[in-house]
Amino acid sequence: MQRIVILGNAGSGKSTLARALGKHLDVSVVHLDRLFWEPGWTEPNADEFRARVTNAISSDAWICEGNYSRRTFDIRLPRAQLIIWLDTPRITCFTRVIMRSVLNRPRADMPAGCTEKLDRAFLSFLNYVWTFDRTYRPSIEAARLLVGPLVPVIHLCGARQIAEFMQGLPSSTRLHCPDSA
Template structure:
């Protein structure tokens, strides 16, 4: 397992899981938000974004976290070995998004020149997080089934399940990769 796609709502733990798996499996991590957003939260041109993603996943091993299904699944899913869906409850996602925005710490997944501020755009983002499962997830799942139905999917619904998965995956691939504690 050397090409992993991680999907889920904002605040579901995609970036955290990607970093942990990347560290344990010694795989490069691709944060799609860093490829999509220009400084000041300006969207990259679609062809520029797709070119960045294409380049990021052209190698034999990677972990790619983020949704962007209609824009990038055709580039990622045909090459993926595994899809991890983080089914984190929306109240947990909201709490995490609000906390990280209040703390405003640098993060590996935060695009360069973009800071999280409590403003009108942030309130719209909270609405996106709250409604993700009803509004966005069905479309993401439909595109996944159309482009990558052959890729195995693991659904993780809690921090406990994520922890157990990471431990199990580490034990499973220990012979194939040099793992770090």
């Protein structure tokens, strides 16, 4: 396992798990939000974003967290060796998103100039978080099945399952799969 894609709702723990896996497996971590957003929450040109993602996953080993299914699955999934779906309860996601906005701490997975704040756009984002499983997850899963149906998927829900998954991995060594270059 050298190339892992992590999917899930905002606040589900994608970035935290990616950092932990990156450290544990000694591989680079790609945060899609960091590649996508520009200062002031400005969206990049679609081709520019795709070029950033292509460049970021050009190595033989990476952990890539973020959904962006319609924009990047065709780039990421053909190279992925594992997909991790974080099935975090929406109330947990909702609470985490509110707390990180209220605390307004800089996040390593976000670019400079993109701080979360309580405003109208944030309220819209909270709606996204609350309705994610019903409204957005089905289309992400459909895109995953279309582009990467043969990529193994594991579902993790909660700290205990994540800890058990991490404990089952060899530490600080790269994991090799037969198809890795």
